[in-house]
Amino acid sequence: xxxxxxxxxxxxxxxxxxxxxxxxxxxxxxxxxxxxxxxxxxxxxxxxxxxxxxxxxxxxxxxxxxxxxxxxxxxxxxxxxxxxxxxxxxxxxxxxxxxxxxxxxxxxxxxxxxxxxxxxxxxxxxxxxxxxxxxxxxxxxxxxxxxxxxxxxxxxxxxxxxxxxxxxxxxxxxxxxxxxxxxxxxxxxxxxxxxxxxxxxxxxxxxxxxxxxxxxxxxxxxxxxxxxxxxxxxxxxxxxxxxxxxxxxxxxxxxxxxxxxxxxxxxxxxxxxxxxxxxxxxxxxx
DNA sequence: ATGCCCCCGGTTCGGGGA
Numbered sequence: 001x002x003x004x005x006x007x008x009x010x011x012x013x014x015x016x017x018x019x020x021x022x023x024x025x026x027x028x029x030x031x032x033x034x035x036x037x038x039x040x041x042x043x044x045x046x047x048x049x050x051x052x053x054x055x056x057x058x059x060x061x062x063x064x065x066x067x068x069x070x071x072x073x074x075x076x077x078x079x080x081x082x083x084x085x086x087x088x089x090x091x092x093x094x095x096x097x098x099x100x101x102x103x104x105x106x107x108x109x110x111x112x113x114x115x116x117x118x119x120x121x122x123x124x125x126x127x128x129x130x131x132x133x134x135x136x137x138x139x140x141x142x143x144x145x146x147x148x149x150x151x152x153x154x155x156x157x158x159x160x161x162x163x164x165x166x167x168x169x170x171x172x173x174x175x176x177x178x179x180x181x182x183x184x185x186x187x188x189x190x191x192x193x194x195x196x197x198x199x200x201x202x203x204x205x206x207x208x209x210x211x212x213x214x215x216x217x218x219x220x221x222x223x224x225x226x227x228x229x230x231x232x233x234x235x236x237x238x239x240x241x242x243x244x245x246x247x248x249x250x251x252x253x254x255x256x257x258x259x260x261x262x263x264x265x266x267x268x269x270x271x272x273x274x275x276x277x278x279x280x281x282x283x284x285x286x
Numbered sequence: 287a288t289g290c291c292c293c294c295g296g297t298t299c300g301g302g303g304a
Contacts, residue, residue: 025292025293026292026293026294028293029292050303052293052294053294076294076295077293077295077301078294078301078302078303126302126303126304128303128304171304185304188304189304223304225290225291225303225304226290226292227289227290227292228289228290228291229290237304239304268292269303269304
């Protein structure tokens with residue numbers, strides 16, 4: 001097959017389970033594009049980050065009209081995460097256990113389908129600036145403590161042999177090749193060993209990252225700054241991920257970045273990421 | 287070296303994003 005642009009990738013077979021994740025940078029501003037995405041690709045589960053709104057003003061009615069039930073942990077200003085699903089889901093927790101601030105910031109929501117499979121949306125703290133002043137140290141320590149809590153949660157789910165998809169904006173540059181130019185980010189909150197090491201623990205725990213595994217986009221980026229013509233120059237960063245527990249990884253069919261959504265009017269600075277799985281939904285109980 | 291751009295809260299500017 002010709003290696004055309006990523007957005008030429010066909011829509012996944014609707015009989016197969018698919019999951020998407022998108023840092024929308026305001027769900028209210030992005031609602032028209034979000035509904036367009038849901039209509040075009042019809043993901044079974046959609047993970048959202050950076051809602052930037054409280055639960056009361058989350059557009060649940062509009063998304064229900066598009067065929068989705070919503071579990072939301074909103075927050076005004078920034079943060080805010082949600083799980084949308086075409087099938088019934090119930091809330092397991094909207095607080096990451098042992099998060100450094102007791103879960104005050106809305107960065108974690110874990111939902112369970114009737115199949116028992118879980119779908120988790122995360123918005124990892126930025127941590128910048130990581131400078132050695134008091135404020136910067138506190139931000140970086142918050143990020144590393146948050147990642148410790150996330151790794152502890154993953155260990156628990158793995159121990160219980162729960163199948164899950166853990167997706168979202170991880171705010172980590174895993175390798176120097178995951179950014180258009182590593183120099184401005186060296187020794188920063190996206191690259192310091194304390195952050196990269198904790199991120200890599202997810203793989204050591206036995207998770208597979210679907211986007212890295214399958215995406216055809218090269219170089220592989222999911223975020224482009226609004227400023228300085230970053231998208232036009234393809235000055236991107238690979239930040240958004242879909243981690244799979246072993247049972248999901250065994251069924252992984254394809255994954256990618258819907259980078260065409262980064263070029264639309266009034267869009268987010270992140271593009272949606274997605275993955276699909278072998279096996280008819282009816283037979284796998286979702 | 288800094289700001290560029292975008293969104294929020296809540297007013298016309300500062301905080302946050304990454």
